[in-house]
Amino acid sequence: MKLLRHHRSRLGVIIGAALVLVLAACGATSGSAPAAAPVADPDDGGGPAWQAVVDAANREGTLVLYTNSDAVGDEFAAAFNRSYPDVRLVVTHYASGELTTKLDAEKGARTAGADVAMLSSKLWLDDNAGRLVAPTGPALAKYWGGSRFVYQGGRFVLVAATPLGAGVNSAMVQQLGAAPIRTYQDLLQPQLKDALGILPGKPTPAGIQWWYYAARQLGGDAGVAQLAGLNPRIYTGTAPMGTDIASGEIAVGVYQVKPIIDALAAKGAPVSFVPLTPAISTAVDSAVVDWATHPHAAQVFQNWLLSPAGQVALAGNGGLLSALDPATIPGAPATMTRIPADGAVADGILTPEQSTWLEKVWSIQMKLP
Template sequence: MRSPSRITSAAVAFAAALATLGLSACGSDGSDPAEVADASDFDAVVEAANKEGKLSLYTNLAIGYEEVIAEFNKEYPDIEVEAFVGKDADILARVEQEQMSNAAGADVVWVSSSQFFKAQGDGVLHELTELPSAALWDGSPYFHDTYMQVLQFPAVLEYNKNVTDPPTDYPDLLDPKYKGKIGTVDPTLTPNLVAFNNYLKEKYGADYLEKLGELGIKFYDSGPSIEAALQSGEIDVAAYASALGAENGIRSGAPVAYNPAPETPVTNASAGALQSADHPNAALVWMNWILSKEGQDAMVATQPEGVFVSTLDTEAKVYLLKPEELSPEEWPKVGAEQKKEMGGN
């Protein structure tokens, strides 16, 4: 059986990376960056991208990234996308190592929190404002000139099908029948969970996390670990689960189901293109595609309804969690406090 995770140094390393990762704008061999076509002449950018022929995408989208790449390649078949998929801390550590050693690596970085991008100075990320699709985002809180918040990921109430009368709202998780059979993602590992737990306390009471702790809640190191525990029956319900992970389990035939969470709390992922990219034009083509209405719609369409929510969808009725409002120094401390409230070490 999969064991609950313990506190590791990953949260500390992630926080340090967010706060101090000063990337250079050199190419992977230490030379000047590859030549970038004028973004205002997007046909020239596409032509240059096709000549580059590759794109290195670093993403935490462990489920669904292959479908997203396939949709991109329908429009840009001459750009081969190579994906490195991992947790935020792993991605940022790898980017830092590549920068320090001038090794070939990421062209585009896609991680959960915008803090990584906010921490970068001038000359690190490509400006996106001249891309054709940028005009769609005029005035949008999800567009930040050098990076954008890509998609929204709804949280759901997921459970193993052996549960009778499953939860439909977060207070239902406090039922004593779930004692020792409830899990969540360790909040010391990602600011998204810190923001989510803050939401639970604001919505359901300052002592909500303590009440979860009284039930012997178990901590896991990622969404996929939560999914594995639910599918095996190690836990019956998840205090935090994503619609994406739940749907993937259902498609694979796992004995899980879920109910939509009230208010539909959502987190989002952010993406940007590094100026040090070996394939800078391909990186800009990718960014323009995910900024476009066609790209947003195509990504949403890769999953069942409600799994991805477009950040262009101003009519979506969601409650946006804002992990970026927590500083890189603050969120690991708050996460540790939350875990302690829930009975963790």
């Protein structure tokens, strides 16, 4: 199956061919783990009524997925195709703000577009819950009963979380005389001055929340001031930051994702991803929209995503954290990890305290517009 992907990025001309190579590699390595053992049939327990939905999905023949997740790549699509070879998966990647803007335009005009959206904005999903369709397949009841990640009666579900941490060029860190990067406090070493990059999260609410939680680990407002004193280079995307870590332009990049760094390492770059602890991640929510052109295929996809098969495809290689416990999934790869019970997950809904912190601490210290 050929995955149709259309990357719309603000960063195209900034990084040119290097970004193309990174994203291509990311698509080839992200979103799926080796299928060492078969997992449960996603349609199991659905009965004749569900089989009728699957048959209708096969007749529709196409599914359009919008996502802002770098972990949704070719192998993820191939895994879906192994379960449903008659349904072509079309994935379009958008930046977070672009994605919700696109969905708003489509819902107003009721034009063909997304069938399913995977995004990190709980605020948008809550505000548009009336335009979302709860799953009708068997997986929700079978695997997600009592889960804290099911919202609005199943109209949208937190299917995974993106663990953000640091991309590290260990050779450069050593050359600068800094200690290895393992914790948030390690980011504040004076040796990293002018060799540190950050993606500051603004204007995405989930990104701001991530830094709000990270600031606590840095030592509060004083830690933020220390970070600002290192003169960090400000980035607008994880891919160009990753490219600069690999080339030695910077030694460490923070608010980085594992798939980007893993793709660079696979091509021989001296980089590694460090999952700073405690884990701070951003939500990956999924929902079927009520203006779907392929409503049956959308239901089949959402059911698959909520099943062990979909969870292994999405989070099996460790690029994302699964909302299900891998210990309960026969055949789950050893690289698959669940969202920690005590780990903070940014959901994109800023509290008044977080909004005040953004304006009075973070934006001022980091000189953000």
